[in-house]
Amino acid sequence: MAEKxxxxxxxxxxxxxxxxxxxxxxxxxxxxDRPAIAVGVYTQNLVVAAPVKLCQSRTPAKSxxxxxxxxxxxxxxxGEQGDKDALFMAAKTAQTCGVDPEQVLVMSTGVxxxxxxxxxxxxxxxxxFPLLNTDEQSLVDAARGILTTDTVHKIKTRxxxxxxxxxxxxxxxxxxxxxxxxxxxxxxxxxTDANISADDADAxxxxxxxxxxxxxxxxGHTSTNDxxxxxxxxxxxxxxxxxxxxxxxxxxxxxxxxxxxxxxPADGEGASHLITVEVHGCQTRRDAVKIAKTVADSxxxxxxxAGNDPNWGRIVSAAGYAGIEFDPAKVSLLVNGMLLYDxxxxxxxxxxxxxxxxxxxxxxxxxxxxxxxxxxxxFWTTDxxxxxxxxxxxxxx
Amino acid sequence: MAEKxxxxxxxxxxxxxxxxxxxxxxxxxxxxDRPAIAVGVYTQNLVVAAPVKLCQSRTPAKSxxxxxxxxxxxxxxxGEQGDKDALFMAAKTAQTCGVDPEQVLVMSTGVxxxxxxxxxxxxxxxxxFPLLNTDEQSLVDAARGILTTDTVHKIKTRxxxxxxxxxxxxxxxxxxxxxxxxxxxxxxxxxTDANISADDADAxxxxxxxxxxxxxxxxGHTSTNDxxxxxxxxxxxxxxxxxxxxxxxxxxxxxxxxxxxxxxPADGEGASHLITVEVHGCQTRRDAVKIAKTVADSxxxxxxxAGNDPNWGRIVSAAGYAGIEFDPAKVSLLVNGMLLYDxxxxxxxxxxxxxxxxxxxxxxxxxxxxxxxxxxxxFWTTDxxxxxxxxxxxxxx
Numbered sequence: 001m002a003e004k005x006x007x008x009x010x011x012x013x014x015x016x017x018x019x020x021x022x023x024x025x026x027x028x029x030x031x032x033d034r035p036a037i038a039v040g041v042y043t044q045n046l047v048v049a050a051p052v053k054l055c056q057s058r059t060p061a062k063s064x065x066x067x068x069x070x071x072x073x074x075x076x077x078x079g080e081q082g083d084k085d086a087l088f089m090a091a092k093t094a095q096t097c098g099v100d101p102e103q104v105l106v107m108s109t110g111v112x113x114x115x116x117x118x119x120x121x122x123x124x125x126x127x128x129f130p131l132l133n134t135d136e137q138s139l140v141d142a143a144r145g146i147l148t149t150d151t152v153h154k155i156k157t158r159x160x161x162x163x164x165x166x167x168x169x170x171x172x173x174x175x176x177x178x179x180x181x182x183x184x185x186x187x188x189x190x191x192t193d194a195n196i197s198a199d200d201a202d203a204x205x206x207x208x209x210x211x212x213x214x215x216x217x218x219x220g221h222t223s224t225n226d227x228x229x230x231x232x233x234x235x236x237x238x239x240x241x242x243x244x245x246x247x248x249x250x251x252x253x254x255x256x257x258x259x260x261x262x263x264x265p266a267d268g269e270g271a272s273h274l275i276t277v278e279v280h281g282c283q284t285r286r287d288a289v290k291i292a293k294t295v296a297d298s299x300x301x302x303x304x305x306a307g308n309d310p311n312w313g314r315i316v317s318a319a320g321y322a323g324i325e326f327d328p329a330k331v332s333l334l335v336n337g338m339l340l341y342d343x344x345x346x347x348x349x350x351x352x353x354x355x356x357x358x359x360x361x362x363x364x365x366x367x368x369x370x371x372x373x374x375x376x377x378x379f380w381t382t383d384x385x386x387x388x389x390x391x392x393x394x395x396x397x
Numbered sequence: 398m399a400e401k402x403x404x405x406x407x408x409x410x411x412x413x414x415x416x417x418x419x420x421x422x423x424x425x426x427x428x429x430d431r432p433a434i435a436v437g438v439y440t441q442n443l444v445v446a447a448p449v450k451l452c453q454s455r456t457p458a459k460s461x462x463x464x465x466x467x468x469x470x471x472x473x474x475x476g477e478q479g480d481k482d483a484l485f486m487a488a489k490t491a492q493t494c495g496v497d498p499e500q501v502l503v504m505s506t507g508v509x510x511x512x513x514x515x516x517x518x519x520x521x522x523x524x525x526f527p528l529l530n531t532d533e534q535s536l537v538d539a540a541r542g543i544l545t546t547d548t549v550h551k552i553k554t555r556x557x558x559x560x561x562x563x564x565x566x567x568x569x570x571x572x573x574x575x576x577x578x579x580x581x582x583x584x585x586x587x588x589t590d591a592n593i594s595a596d597d598a599d600a601x602x603x604x605x606x607x608x609x610x611x612x613x614x615x616x617g618h619t620s621t622n623d624x625x626x627x628x629x630x631x632x633x634x635x636x637x638x639x640x641x642x643x644x645x646x647x648x649x650x651x652x653x654x655x656x657x658x659x660x661x662p663a664d665g666e667g668a669s670h671l672i673t674v675e676v677h678g679c680q681t682r683r684d685a686v687k688i689a690k691t692v693a694d695s696x697x698x699x700x701x702x703a704g705n706d707p708n709w710g711r712i713v714s715a716a717g718y719a720g721i722e723f724d725p726a727k728v729s730l731l732v733n734g735m736l737l738y739d740x741x742x743x744x745x746x747x748x749x750x751x752x753x754x755x756x757x758x759x760x761x762x763x764x765x766x767x768x769x770x771x772x773x774x775x776f777w778t779t780d781x782x783x784x785x786x787x788x789x790x791x792x793x794x
Contacts, residue, residue: 303785346511
């Protein structure tokens, strides 16, 4: 399916000079032609960047008209001047686009502790405004403008029809792969032309983020800037979604978020495996997520998988220190579909075959069966290679 | 100070063939000539190895006479047969030494999921018994018998006099450096000839472990086998310690435990820096430990330090997701004594000088000032190098 902007949105991406490489984009503008519902999900880190504080104070909102985003400098740990710069970035966008400052949201990603070069940002907004367009290339340019060390831009579009109304959801994201100068920031902006209430949008985005962006991890860091925004402008027409129509919207929103979320570790530079950790049989989904995340964040598990080593002991042991109660004698483990650990006991298995299955494909599947309930979770991460360390150690602030 | 056994103890270490390299030791025996108080602190992992379960069931104890330990196979994730093997290891030791089976404690470390080769273990106990001796070489042999991938054995002795009574505390430990086939298991055995009550020993060991072994981390993994045992046999003579004498004992016990604990990350193979994370100004020590541990376990912080990169953003951000409430605008940060972040704002500092200070010494000091209370904590860890990943990825189960 081609990637496209939903109805009533325009986008542009430009190069302002914040990034060093002039072949890149580093400022993006997204405009809705009519006031949009806007809701957000933000970093849980106590140290919160200025643009995140701005968005937190303005969402949920009912009449957002623009989102401006920059990459290269995160405007994090920048004190009061940083707050002023984020406000100015919104005000400048509002002035250029002819809207109220309060109708603008702001996202930033990049180096932390550096001040935004406001002259470049201002010039970029001026440059982007006349380029705003509904075509695919403008969407791609805008998707590129939020990237930092990502190797590919990330756009997902899903369309569906409800009672004769064609609805589109398109998301763009930047990755959490902590390579280079950035702080593993994950940004995503989901645009839809659906007609939904602010409450449904708010609850829907939280649920979707919980099943997607909150289930990925590259190195366990929660950034100062992590932000997921959802705008819904109703341009698709039709009545406000409810009942089965709302459920269909929600299911599609989850799909878009999952696709975007998975694309983040999949683009992890220096990684040789994309790892999916599934945990089944917990009492609550929260428990399952905690176990899955603990396994996914284990340095020992990640290095073992980098070495194509089916080291079940590291996986079972990581589950054991997740802080969730379970019966170790009931736990079973499969790697790439092969049973390695059965009801608390190691199984004789063909080590060479498991190792070869890991070596021959980029995806590694870990399935833990806890046999203590009905709840499940999935978590996505990457392995930990010597190349990852080299990339992270060799960058100097 | 020379390392020595406290009065009333004998030790031996032998090679049984569990390890591949016959120049190593892999079985150790420690004997008290009179019944000793014995207390333990154990792994918090839900997945607990058989020898740990045995020790947990027998401590606190008032008449322990022997501790038998093996390295090479951890007897973890070995089901009911593993429990039987741990019991047999104690019973065999008891028979050989002429004591009751319940007077023996057992420690194991090494590969998990493999059964103990009981013939070799039995033969090793037979071989070790006649070698039991009080001299330094026997202590060194026994200290070597619990090592796995450690590059050096770890023994610390402290002596002090109270009211004319000479008291000795000697500890041996093996490292948590997760290199090679092992699961980062930390074992320590502290022997003292002090005359103390079981209650004081129990509370004292818990406190000492909290300030030492619970404040080190190499890769964040809590092993299935982590065990710290303290034996006190009263051979020094004198009355049961209390008041200032007990306080002196406790302070010395903490010193021994801290020295042993620090020696573990210091011996981390593949590491180029030993990192001390100090956190001051928290409401509770628990909060300070949580923040220090979160910084110490951050892959991004550890790779930055491997690259001699004073990346304060990663450190401050890691503190921010520790799950502890603090005011980000009050936080300051020093690296190797140089101020990089002051009251929530980045400071202009000489990056080359900080980087050079990191490059030129093995120790890196991180100090976080939270300015929100009186409590402090220290945590020790290593950096994360490409060499570490190679060592961990290239081992195959």
